[in-house]
Amino acid sequence: MDQQLAELTAKVAALQQSAGMQGTIDIEVYYFWATALMVLIHAGFLGYEMGASRAKNVLASGIKNILAFAFIVPTFFFFGWWIYLAFPGGFTPSADGDAGLPWAMAMGPNLSDNASGVFWAAFTMFAATTASIFSGAVIERIKMSGFVLLAILLGSVLWILGAAWGWHPSGWLLTDWGFHDFGCAGIVHLIAGAFCFGVLINLGPRIGKYLSDGTAVDIPPHNVPMVLVGLMLIIVGFFGFLAACVIMVKGGQWTNIYGQPMTLSAVAFNTLMAFAGGVIGAWAFTRDPFWMMSGGLAGIIASAAGIDVWYPPLGFVIGFVGGATIKTVNDGVVKVLRLDDAVGAVAVHGWSGFLGLMVVGLFATGYANPGDAPPISFMGQLVGALVCFSIGFVPGFIASYCLKVVRLLRVPDEAQLVGLDIAEVPLKAYPESDTAGAAGALQPAE
Amino acid sequence: MDQQLAELTAKVAALQQSAGMQGTIDIEVYYFWATALMVLIHAGFLGYEMGASRAKNVLASGIKNILAFAFIVPTFFFFGWWIYLAFPGGFTPSADGDAGLPWAMAMGPNLSDNASGVFWAAFTMFAATTASIFSGAVIERIKMSGFVLLAILLGSVLWILGAAWGWHPSGWLLTDWGFHDFGCAGIVHLIAGAFCFGVLINLGPRIGKYLSDGTAVDIPPHNVPMVLVGLMLIIVGFFGFLAACVIMVKGGQWTNIYGQPMTLSAVAFNTLMAFAGGVIGAWAFTRDPFWMMSGGLAGIIASAAGIDVWYPPLGFVIGFVGGATIKTVNDGVVKVLRLDDAVGAVAVHGWSGFLGLMVVGLFATGYANPGDAPPISFMGQLVGALVCFSIGFVPGFIASYCLKVVRLLRVPDEAQLVGLDIAEVPLKAYPESDTAGAAGALQPAE
């Protein structure tokens, strides 16, 4: 019987080890697939932004979009991940950041670490998505060099500093204010939207966007079907993005980034409902397919901060409000403030992200937070929203102002008039089409 | 030794709990990824339907497609899921439906239920796919309001009632007739195809589709490459769809929806083989890339009912037959019956779905079913096919007839002639192209 017991003990030990490893592998696989789906966001953004350009600028927009992705990856490797780990307390780096330094053991193939690579990859894709949000707003007149610098600033510095503060189990926005932002409505979308806002002030509008009396002229996408399919691919990728916002716990229930238990089922329910609400909300007020698909995005973003807790019909209503309001907000940005936001990024991402944070303050006030953190509150969400806005807007404004001064921000007017593709790209988008480079352009838009 | 035993007992209990939770999470993740892949079906359908339209109707087709998806989600939340749970017995709701009522504990974030959200989401995507099948057939002349009502009827009522009957472990088609439809060949595709059939009778053809002597005129897609890429995206999404047809069992072998053991490997084998067979079958008889990719779909659909059991070369042959016959069937629908099915949905989905059910009756007759259900039989499959046809055709015909009477079915001829985009959409698909809105249209199709 002693022997039986010894055998059994060995079997149990083997099971424990095997189960532990299985759990580790499950986590690794989960974030790997989430990362792959987030790469699809970039296929979507690429089609979306090229479609949203005029035919004469299609490839220049494509190049910018691809470069934003490409430059985020190494910069996020060299300092972005370190920023996330080092700065949850504010502006003073903590020693926790050491694990994210590019020479750390965790930052490479390492048989005793199955987690760092996939976590880094998922965060890198968040960063690339954030940069892509910015990429769309400034098409058709920004300089490539200035754009790349701004994209790196946003994607590998600003939003990830915001994430350290408000999307981290020790971030000061959580520990001091009880801030809650499950799916990065504020941390990704509001920061990105506010950054666009700051840059657009200095960048100025495309030639022809405003008449001499200030009236805004519509500059439509040259290929709306490509825009729509691109946006639907982004929606697919959103399932990877939101999945990556959930923390898989070995042998236990999921939590959000703050450590509060939740289910992946909640994400399934609310993502679909908020998407549907956003589409229908935008349809009800615009009948415009561009705004409908943007409304689907806005719906998800507006509900993203509380996707872990919403009752799905509430997720639908929040999404509806997001979708129903973006066109109006965009009109305010474009017509009142006279900022030429080429794809409505300030409205779709900035406004919906802000909305997303505030509805948590309205409908989830009082929810307990882990440890000593105060519960969710309207004031905490408002503080978080102001921080997100500031961390995007202020550096975006200052950096673009500096780039403007050194003439790295805006292409010369002549290049803009002739089209950036002719000015910058050794290739035509549609070479079998007429000399304007348009897909069947009989009447070039300008 | 007592203490050793007590410790071991505790360890085993912990392992059991952890393994149980791990299994739960595995299931949740599996259906979540399947859902994400099914969203890709909609990116595919969107490109496919816009490409299949003429340039003057591109965006109106896109809007319809997007709205079908958006309206299915909340309606499937409010009553679709309840229908599935409540009606396996026929027309009398059972109390099992209570778990699907919108105010049920299961219908929202719930820490003790990791399953309902992802199952609901997967079924919702089945529903949205079903509605999208219909969406393509009726483009270029259906009214938006009538379309949305019909899409909801099909996607959130009819097919899911069919699923309760024939794709449910207690459905009467299984328990009374031994009906077998692993991958919803009948429940999704035949029902959707029959519904299209019923609606098309009342909707009528597009202006110009038939000459005065009744000869059918070909109205080709304005952008075939977009159609082909869209269809290939649907094929990718099909892997999510068919994966979601398999039931993951904690710590045990997979089963189909009826509880019969199977493997996911079977799905991998047969989906690829049936796709290939369908493409090659259609190529052999048409050399037409539109029908080749439709043939790939048809191949998968024709084999779908028995994907769990086919020997892969048989799956290939069944797929080949599906692909080889759809063009002929479509000619019958369009030229003989004079129903203007814009994308061949009746043939690709209705016919292939019917074929799929019947080959199970031919080649899998006698397979045992679980419990007291009779074995698979030709007659059982035929009864199931008739039920699927009826549940799609009859309500589709009646509802579209009613909509026709109240003038909500068909757009005015003038709108159709000028193009639905000009009539309904505040945006041009290709604004840099000529006034017809075509992608480089020098000779508008009409």
Added chain:
Amino acid sequence: MDQQLAELTAKVAALQQSAGMQGTIDIEVYYFWATALMVLIHAGFLGYEMGASRAKNVLASGIKNILAFAFIVPTFFFFGWWIYLAFPGGFTPSADGDAGLPWAMAMGPNLSDNASGVFWAAFTMFAATTASIFSGAVIERIKMSGFVLLAILLGSVLWILGAAWGWHPSGWLLTDWGFHDFGCAGIVHLIAGAFCFGVLINLGPRIGKYLSDGTAVDIPPHNVPMVLVGLMLIIVGFFGFLAACVIMVKGGQWTNIYGQPMTLSAVAFNTLMAFAGGVIGAWAFTRDPFWMMSGGLAGIIASAAGIDVWYPPLGFVIGFVGGATIKTVNDGVVKVLRLDDAVGAVAVHGWSGFLGLMVVGLFATGYANPGDAPPISFMGQLVGALVCFSIGFVPGFIASYCLKVVRLLRVPDEAQLVGLDIAEVPLKAYPESDTAGAAGALQPAE
């Protein structure tokens, strides 16, 4: 206490069985999703190749691409998988191949085998990808029949024989030479590139590609945005491809195909870094979005052989070199050797694949291999590269020569001049466009 022990023993046995099954299912799911993502590679290739064609040949290119995929599936079922299992020793089939014979128990739904179907499916998608690489190089003048035969030869015979030799735990390239090619840089990409090289010699250039003095004329893609989005979809699919290169071990650490332990995290790190390096490298030297996206592919391919071991910044540098050099290599192929490689497949796949093998010889020399296999060495990698080149080039040259002799290789000049779509396809790509079939072609390219 005896009873307690007996109960515990039973519980432990149940846990062991359940954990074993869970592990089996995890493996099945993992390769199934990898397969689904690899299907996305084909949606990408389809868009890419159609976009890369001139408007007059769009659909013919699409048909070829679709047929390559469709014919690989059954041929890989009937003999491809058998070749892999039977030929690790060289040219003499071993009895291990029996499990891959089409009538083997493993080759179909089988409740005691959850693995064969998904492994076969993943390998089939590798094979289809390999065939698609070839598909792009030869567009716009190859005959359909000859193309299909060559695609089958490459996808279901040559590369998989190479895989048996160099990408198999018992392959002679490993056991005799210590060959290391984690992600098939040589086995898929170099073989495919070398095959293209051999075929292009016999196929000859497109009419108009070379002036009478031998100067190469640029024949640009008719739709560059479609090319770029297609390439980004291929990048997404690459995550499925590379994931499928890792072997999931029940309850243990991952290994590569050779049995060396590794992590999936390494794949996440290095795939992103190498992609980014490739894009930036190509951008630095070309500013051309076609080469930038091709550079992203080239970067992944150049690092693929050692993705399991690279320090990520090294992966970036290797990717950069790949991206930076492909245009020059392609110029050599097209301008010096006067081979009309329509998409740069020899450079992007052949050269980068060769580079990928050799950098392992440079930077990973001395890494131990499992069992009695010699360690990784420069010479071993060089031998492997020569074998990969030969196994692609020689049969490609001979087979295409034979097809040329029997006039199955090249379409008649008249068909090429008028456009393959008009000559072969009963459908126009853009029927609302002008008679040249171009997307808005006012000035047909020829």
